[in-house]
Amino acid sequence: MEELAPVQGLGYEVAVGSIDSPSAKRMYKPCGKHTEGKFPLYGIMFNFIDLRYNNVFATVGGNRATNYLCLDNGSFALLQAYVDEDKDESFYTLSWAHDHVDKSPLLVVGGSNGIIRIINCATEKLSKSLTGHGGPINDIRTQALKPSLIISASKDESVRLWNIHTGICILVFSGDGGHRKDVLSVDFHPSEITCFASCGMDNTVKIWSMKEFWSYVKNSYSWTDIPSKFPTKYVQFPVLVAAVHNNYVDCTRWLGDLILSKGVEEEIILWEPKPNEKSPGQGSIDVLQKYPVKNCKNWFVKFSCDFYFNQLAIGNAEGEIYLWEVQSSPPVLTARLHNAQCNAQIRQTAVSNDGSTILGVGDDGNIWRWDEIDHPTKKHPRKDKKEKVEKSRHQPRHGANR
Secondary structure, eight states: OEEEOOOTTOOOOOBOOSOSOGGGOOOEEEEEEEEOOSSOOOEEEEOOSSGGGTTEEEEEETTEEEEEEEOTTSOEEEEEEEEOSOTTOOEEEEEEEEOTTTOOEEEEEEETTOOEEEEETTTTEEEEEEOOOSSOEEEEEEOTTSTTEEEEEETTSOEEEEETTTTEEEEEEOSTTSOSSOEEEEEEOSSOTTEEEEEETTSOEEEEEOGGGHHHHHHHHHOOSOGGGSOOEEEOOOSEEEOOOSSOEEEEEEETTEEEEEESSSEEEEEEEEEOTTSTBOEEEEEEEEEEOTTOOSSSOBOEEOTTSOEEEEEOTTSOEEEEETTSSSOEEEEEEOOTTOOSOEEEEEEOTTSSEEEEEETTSEEEEEEETTOOSOOOOOOOHHHHSOGGGSOOEEETTO
C-alpha cells in the first residue's frame, strides 16, 4: 500500500455557503490533491455496497481504474491500479458490487468501447467482461439489495440489466417507449427492487418497472448454459415519461420515493413522480424544490450524496463544489468548496459515508479533497424525503409533458 502524502502549501481555506442558521453550517478545509495523469477523470465513488470498505474509493479515467484508501490525516493511500489492455479505452463510469459467493469487493467499470469490466479487488484479477451494448457506456449502478444485479446506460439508447455472477444480460430497456438519444444516467429505487429511473439526451427521465419480468431475474441465477443463450427479454415501455428539464438530463438519483435530477440548466430538481397506473408512460409530476449551481452548463457532470442522503455535492466548470443539505426545506447551501489550485471542470464528486469528506475529480486529472472541521459524531438514519418536505413551500405542480 503506497501512501500519498498531503500536498503542502494549500493553506487553511474554509469555504462556507451563504446560510443564516449557525446549526446548519458545515465548515471544510482543503486537504490536498493527487494527480493521476494528464487525462480527465470522469468518475469517483466510495464503496457503500460493503461498509467494511466505506473509506475505500475508486476513480476512472483513460484506460485506468484505481482504488484508494482515504486516510485520517487528509491524504490517500494507493491500493490498486488496473490498466485496460485497450489503450484507446476511456472509462466513464464505475460502480461497486461484491462477489455472490465469497463477498469479495468487485469494481465494475465501463466506457467508450461499450464493454463492462468486472474486477475482483481481492484476487486483483479481471473477473468478467460483459458485452452487448452497441455504444459507449455512460453510467453503471448496482442494486444495493441484490449486489449481483447492475444496470448500465449507453449511447446506444438502451439500458441493460445484468447478473454479474452469471454474466447474463437479463433485460434490455429499449424500443418504442425507450430513450431516443444517449442514455446518460440510471439509478435503482432504494427499496422497491423492481423499479429504476433513467435519463438522457432526449431531455426526459423515464421510470421503469421490472415486476412483470422478475421471473427472468430469478432464472438468471440458476442458468447453467452459456450466457449468450439466455432468453433476454426486451422491455419497450416505461411506467412514466417525465419532461422535467428542457435540455440534456445527465444525472438522476432516487431520494426515497422522490427523484433528484440534473440537467444542463445550472440546477438540480427534486420532484415527485406520479405514474398513471391505467395508462403506462403517462402521469404527472410535482416539482418540490430546486438546488441552483452556478457555472454548471456542461453536460456529463454528476452529483453524489453521502450514505444517509444528508449532503449533496455537485461540481462546476470553475472547480467549485456546491454542498447542499438535501433533506431541508427550503434548500440550504451548507458550503461552497474551492481550492485556489483547482480551476478545471469537476466532473463528479464523492461524499464519504458520514459526509465528513468531499472528493472531486475532473478534467485536470486530479483528485481533490476537503475534510470537515469538527465533524459531529452523531449520525442520522436514512430518511424518506417525502415525509420531511413541507408541501406549502413547494413549486407549483407541472404536467409530465409541459
